[in-house]
Amino acid sequence: MSDAKFIVSHAPYVHDGSSIAARHYQVLLALVPAAAAGVLQWGQPALAVICLAVGSAIAWELGFTRLARQRPSIGNGSAALIGMTLAMLLPATVPWWLVVTGTFLAVIIGKQIFGGIGANPFNPVVVAMAILGLSWPRLMDFDAMLLAYDPGFAMIEPLTAVKAFGAATAEQFGCLDLFFGRQAGAIGAPFGIWLVLGGLYLTVCGVVRWQIPAAFIAGVFVTATAFHMADPARYAGAGFHLLTGYTLIGAFFLATEDSSSPVNFWAMLIYGFVGGLMTVLIRNIGAYPEGVIYAVMIINVINPLVDKIRPRALGKVT
Amino acid sequence: MAPKKELQLGYALAIVLIVVGVLSFAGYSAKIPDPPLRMIYHTNAGKVLFDHQTHLAADRYGLACADCHHHPEGEDNTMACGACHGGPERHEAIAETCNECHDPDFYDLADVSKRSDAFHDQCIGCHRQFDAGPVECSACHVL
Numbered sequence: 001m002s003d004a005k006f007i008v009s010h011a012p013y014v015h016d017g018s019s020i021a022a023r024h025y026q027v028l029l030a031l032v033p034a035a036a037a038g039v040l041q042w043g044q045p046a047l048a049v050i051c052l053a054v055g056s057a058i059a060w061e062l063g064f065t066r067l068a069r070q071r072p073s074i075g076n077g078s079a080a081l082i083g084m085t086l087a088m089l090l091p092a093t094v095p096w097w098l099v100v101t102g103t104f105l106a107v108i109i110g111k112q113i114f115g116g117i118g119a120n121p122f123n124p125v126v127v128a129m130a131i132l133g134l135s136w137p138r139l140m141d142f143d144a145m146l147l148a149y150d151p152g153f154a155m156i157e158p159l160t161a162v163k164a165f166g167a168a169t170a171e172q173f174g175c176l177d178l179f180f181g182r183q184a185g186a187i188g189a190p191f192g193i194w195l196v197l198g199g200l201y202l203t204v205c206g207v208v209r210w211q212i213p214a215a216f217i218a219g220v221f222v223t224a225t226a227f228h229m230a231d232p233a234r235y236a237g238a239g240f241h242l243l244t245g246y247t248l249i250g251a252f253f254l255a256t257e258d259s260s261s262p263v264n265f266w267a268m269l270i271y272g273f274v275g276g277l278m279t280v281l282i283r284n285i286g287a288y289p290e291g292v293i294y295a296v297m298i299i300n301v302i303n304p305l306v307d308k309i310r311p312r313a314l315g316k317v318t
Numbered sequence: 319m320a321p322k323k324e325l326q327l328g329y330a331l332a333i334v335l336i337v338v339g340v341l342s343f344a345g346y347s348a349k350i351p352d353p354p355l356r357m358i359y360h361t362n363a364g365k366v367l368f369d370h371q372t373h374l375a376a377d378r379y380g381l382a383c384a385d386c387h388h389h390p391e392g393e394d395n396t397m398a399c400g401a402c403h404g405g406p407e408r409h410e411a412i413a414e415t416c417n418e419c420h421d422p423d424f425y426d427l428a429d430v431s432k433r434s435d436a437f438h439d440q441c442i443g444c445h446r447q448f449d450a451g452p453v454e455c456s457a458c459h460v461l
Contacts, residue, residue: 021324042348043346043348044346045342045346045347045348047342048338048339048346049339050339051335051339052335052336052339052340052343054331054332054335055331055332055333055334055335055336055337056336056339058332058335059332062328062332072325072328074325074328074332075321075323075324075325075327075328077324077328079328080328080331092348093347096339096340099339141365143358143365143367144358144360147350147354147355147357147358148348148350148355149348149355150351150355150371155355155356156367160460164460164461165456
């Protein structure tokens with residue numbers, strides 16, 4: 001990337017003394033426990049997906065910067081983080097070409113064509129997941145992709161089961177089991193315990209501000225509770241929605257992506273809450289059992305608008 | 319970390335991870351066990367996830383293979399259902415009629431239903447017989 005000009009966006013800014021690369025590597029570090037749990041549960045295929053996703057994401061970024069005659073930007077860790085986050089959302093048995101296509105979509109289509117790091121209006125991983133899900137739905141279907149596994153718990157994807165067969169199906173999934181990742185799902189997304197701990201680590205470090213994940217979780221909780229109270233036979237409760245699918249990885253790692261999320265206090269709360277609300281709306285009355293990907297895309301769209309809700313400038317005369 | 323060191327870290331990560339990833343994909347894959355644990359059928363009425371293991375396990379339904387897989391004598395009793403119950407749509411690219419390839423004396427072609435009919439008859443029939451298991455469309459088919 002050319003450094004001839006240093007373009008500064010408008011205030012406000014958050015200073016924590018760290019660098020972009022340090023922030024990205026901290027997020028990567030926060031994802032490592034969930035990734036390790038995924039490899040332990042799903043075995044060597046999960047490791048293959050994680051390695052190829054991170055490696056190919058860096059390769060795509062390097063290739064693009066070479067082609068565009070820009071300075072290599074792979075050192076800032078953005079591409080590696082994109083690859084790692086994408087791997088956390090994929091089934092362990094996806095074919096290699098889908099992983100490479102996914103990282104291409106995320107790095108090139110989701111980020112670089114918008115101008116690179118800091119210029120992408122959507123979370124690049126979410127863009128890639130949306131395209132992959134629409135293009136190869138059977139390869140993104142956990143029920144179809146995990147037929148080789150018998151890990152000792154119910155191997156039906158919980159959100160799909162509840163959407164198809166009603167809320168009573170949720171009773172076969174214990175909350176603790178779901179929280180510890182004992183559910184059919186992606187490589188890293190089911191492991192709520194490690195995602196929450198990773199997210200809290202990032203919050204304490206100042207990489208993630210608490211308002212977005214807290215509001216996202218509150219949005220899921222309030223909306224799912226309202227649906228459940230209206231029709232308990234059809235809609236599962238808030239605990240189920242919080243611990244299944246991409247909810248926790250969405251709250252801590254997808255909705256909080258730097259470029260596509262707001263920075264003002266009330267804006268972050270609104271952004272996060274709408275994300276949680278849309279997640280449950282899509283799950284309960286939409287066409288898809290999982291709603292986090294599209295919910296995050298929607299809040300990415302409203303991000304510039306809600307971020308206009310900012311404190312009044314000191315001494316401003318209207 | 320200095321930018322040069324960050325760049326070197328990026329190169330090293332990419333090379334190591336791509337090599338490990340390619341080797342892992344080439345050397346290891348999740349093999350579907352035989353007999354299968356679960357089977358998924360993608361149909362016009364949505365997908366159906368069939369729990370093969372539950373039907374087979376001695377502490378669950380404890381079915382024998384031949385209870386469901388009914389093949390001619392001497393045939394491999396684990397052959398895929400669709401090998402016979404393919405129906406015209408499975409073979410129409412190969413031949414116009416069954417008798418072009420199959421010996422009509424070997425079995426009565428009229429008895430060989432297409433796969434969806436065979437599955438519906440088999441599954442629903444057994445569930446009704448033992449008053450256990452789903453019989454409604456929406457209890458198996460996930461749209």
